[in-house]
Amino acid sequence: MLILITWFFFLHQILAEQFMVEKWVVNLTTNSITLTMEETKTIPFSVFIISTNPESFSFDYISASTNIATINGVITQNNNNRFDGILNITGIFLGTTKMKLYLMKDKNIEASKDILSVTVVRYQRTIDAIFTASIAILVSILYINFGCAMDWEVCRKTLKKPIGPAIGCFCQFFFMPLLSYGIGYCLFPDQPELQLGIFFTGISPSGGASNIWTILLDGNLNLSVTMTTICTILAFGFMPFWVFTIGKHIFERGELAIPYNRIAMFAVGLIIPLLIGFLIQKKLPKLCKLMIRIMKPFSAILIIFIVVFAILTNLYLFKLFSWKIVLAGMGLPWLGFIFGMLVSLIFKQSRPDIIAIAIETGIQNTGVAIFLLRFTLKPPADDLTTVVPVSSAIMTPIPLIILYIVKVIFNYKRRQEKVTNTSESPENSECCTEPITATLQTNLH
Numbered sequence: 001m002l003i004l005i006t007w008f009f010f011l012h013q014i015l016a017e018q019f020m021v022e023k024w025v026v027n028l029t030t031n032s033i034t035l036t037m038e039e040t041k042t043i044p045f046s047v048f049i050i051s052t053n054p055e056s057f058s059f060d061y062i063s064a065s066t067n068i069a070t071i072n073g074v075i076t077q078n079n080n081n082r083f084d085g086i087l088n089i090t091g092i093f094l095g096t097t098k099m100k101l102y103l104m105k106d107k108n109i110e111a112s113k114d115i116l117s118v119t120v121v122r123y124q125r126t127i128d129a130i131f132t133a134s135i136a137i138l139v140s141i142l143y144i145n146f147g148c149a150m151d152w153e154v155c156r157k158t159l160k161k162p163i164g165p166a167i168g169c170f171c172q173f174f175f176m177p178l179l180s181y182g183i184g185y186c187l188f189p190d191q192p193e194l195q196l197g198i199f200f201t202g203i204s205p206s207g208g209a210s211n212i213w214t215i216l217l218d219g220n221l222n223l224s225v226t227m228t229t230i231c232t233i234l235a236f237g238f239m240p241f242w243v244f245t246i247g248k249h250i251f252e253r254g255e256l257a258i259p260y261n262r263i264a265m266f267a268v269g270l271i272i273p274l275l276i277g278f279l280i281q282k283k284l285p286k287l288c289k290l291m292i293r294i295m296k297p298f299s300a301i302l303i304i305f306i307v308v309f310a311i312l313t314n315l316y317l318f319k320l321f322s323w324k325i326v327l328a329g330m331g332l333p334w335l336g337f338i339f340g341m342l343v344s345l346i347f348k349q350s351r352p353d354i355i356a357i358a359i360e361t362g363i364q365n366t367g368v369a370i371f372l373l374r375f376t377l378k379p380p381a382d383d384l385t386t387v388v389p390v391s392s393a394i395m396t397p398i399p400l401i402i403l404y405i406v407k408v409i410f411n412y413k414r415r416q417e418k419v420t421n422t423s424e425s426p427e428n429s430e431c432c433t434e435p436i437t438a439t440l441q442t443n444l445h
Contacts, residue, residue, distance in 0.1 A: 023050035026101055032117040035069075035091040043116065047075070047083040047101075060102040061087065068095040069118045091120035093319065094380040095193075121379035127313050134309070135371045138302050140273040142367070145295040146232055147277015148288045149225070157222075164220075164344075164353050168206075168227040171340045171361040173238045176202045176332070179339075181246055183331050187324045192253045193381050197388030198328050199250060201369040203242045205235035210363040213400050217407065219355030227360045236271060239372075302367050311390065320387045329391030334399060336362035359400070366393040 028045040035041050049057060061071045069092055075085030089099070099116040122128075180202020184195035206228055214224040281288045311317065340361030344354040366389040373385045 024048065024103060026113055026115050028115060031115070032119070033089060034119045034121060035089065036121055036123050037091045037093060040088055040090045043087040043089060045085055045087060045115070047085075049081050049083070049103075051081070056105055058104045059083070059085075060104055062100045062102065063097055063118075064100065065095065065097040066092070068093055068097040068120055069099075071099050087116070089116070089118055091118075094120055094122065094316070094383055096120075096380070119380065122316070122383060131309055131313050132371075132374050134305075135367065135374070138305065139367055139371050140269075142295075142298060142302055143232075143273040144277040144280070145291050145298060146229070147274045147279075148281050148291040149229075149277075149295050163347060164223045164349060164357060165227050165230055167343050167347060167349070168223075168340070168357050168360045169230060169234060171336070171343060171357065172206055172227075172231050173203075173234060175339055176336055176361065176364070177238075177242045177246070179335060180332055181250075183328050184250070187328050192250050193384035194325070194328075194388055195250045195253070196247075196377070196381070197369075197373065197385035198332060198392075199242075199247060200373050200385065201364050201366060201389045201392050202332060203239050203247075204364045204366070204369040204372070205231045205239075206360045206363055206365065209397075210360045213359050213363065213397075213404075214356050216404050217355050217359070217400070218352065219359060220350070220352035221356070223353055224356040224360055227356070231360070232274070235368075316383075317387045317390060320384070321391070325387060325391050326395070328388055329393075329395040330398075332392055333362040333364065333396040336364075337399065363396055364389075364392065366390070366396075 025048045026045060027048070028043060030043065033041055033043065047059065051057070059073075059075050061073050063069055063071045070090045071087060073085050073087040075083050087099070096117065096119045098114045099118060100112050101115045102112045177199070180199045181195075183202075184198040188194040188198075211221065211224050211228060213219075214221055277291070280291065337358045340358035341354055344357045349357065369389040369392075370386055373389070374382045376382075377385060
């Protein structure tokens with residue numbers, strides 16, 4: 001009996017040592033910190049171990065993502081079972097990561113715990129506030145222009161045969177959001193911030209530049225303006241709808257809170273300038289004509305301003321540029337062009353209508369996307385997400401520019417052929433030679 005008791009006691013000790021990994025406690029003054037890039041913060045902590053031989057254990061500290069933040073520390077044994085130490089956390093680049101504490105014995109990992117969540121942000125600069133405020137002002141002016149430019153008579157006539165607008169709205173508010181969600185999930189499975197960037201770009205309404213490109217590529221301008229108008233109005237409902245449905249899964253994966261109040265404020269904030277523009281159209285027709293005249297160049301200026309300003313003030317974005325970012329920036333608009341064209345062909349639309357629908361589908365208002373991201377998200381998510389709509393804005397016009405150059409060259413060659421054919425035709429030769437012959441005969445006589 002005594003032998004059995006002794007054996008049971010030793011077995012208990014062995015099992016206690018084996019499962020000791022479940023009997024250690026880490027205490028920190030905080031479980032999350034926020035620091036700026038290149039800043040170092042010191043966090044005191046203590047570890048309590050239940051073991052008959054605590055001095056046989058050691059500790060190691062590892063950052064889950066060393067390109068975001070690094071960690072090192074010092075720890076000393078205070079008494080038999082308690083260890084006290086200090087962790088030094090240094091911010092490297094924008095993002096969020098976790099710090100792990102490993103319990104080691106004989107250079108083997110016995111257990112590990114996530115002990116600290118670290119968020120790295122940028123220094124708050126005056127130019128950042130200027131950038132956000134300027135985007136808000138310019139987008140508001142653009143929506144006042146939209147309110148002035150809404151030709152309800154043209155919309156009414158177009159809506160009598162609503163196949164074109166219906167195709168455009170379907171592509172814009174059903175295909176593009178789902179496409180952007182799929183691209184984000186495939187290209188950035190472990191980066192929810194970048195998923196949000198491409199998703200918010202996909203749910204944005206069509207851009208004002210779509211009307212400009214429709215004109216340049218000989219599309220149906222009336223259809224383009226009608227679709228832009230309808231999409232602008234429907235965006236107030238569809239953008240929150242997509243954010244609160246499939247968008248919430250991205251927020252959950254990134255452990256980000258859905259900014260319900262800010263998104264509601266954003267939607268209302270765009271309706272107000274739209275109504276102002278409509279009142280100007282009714283009450284101040286001269287000012288309305290001026291606003292309409294500047295709308296197209298202003299839309300182009302807005303896109304250029306946002307992209308250039310975003311790049312110049314946030315050069316760090318290029319550190320985030322990778323082949324995946326470039327591919328996402330190309331994939332969303334280019335696939336949008338193709339899908340809009342294919343659906344239009346299926347429904348046997350005219351060539352000008354196909355051009356208008358394809359362009360309207362592929363071109364997103366990246367200014368609205370960037371404004372929405374910066375307005376609704378907190379650092380560093382607002383900065384990290386901006387890179388995707390900037391990439392999309394850069395990549396969107398590339399195929400359109402190529403098509404426009406091809407069109408110009410084709411038209412030039414066609415004009416040259418007409419001139420050549422006209423000059424070489426027999427009728428023109430007779431017409432040209434008869435007066436010369438008559439003149440010579442007159443001079444000889």
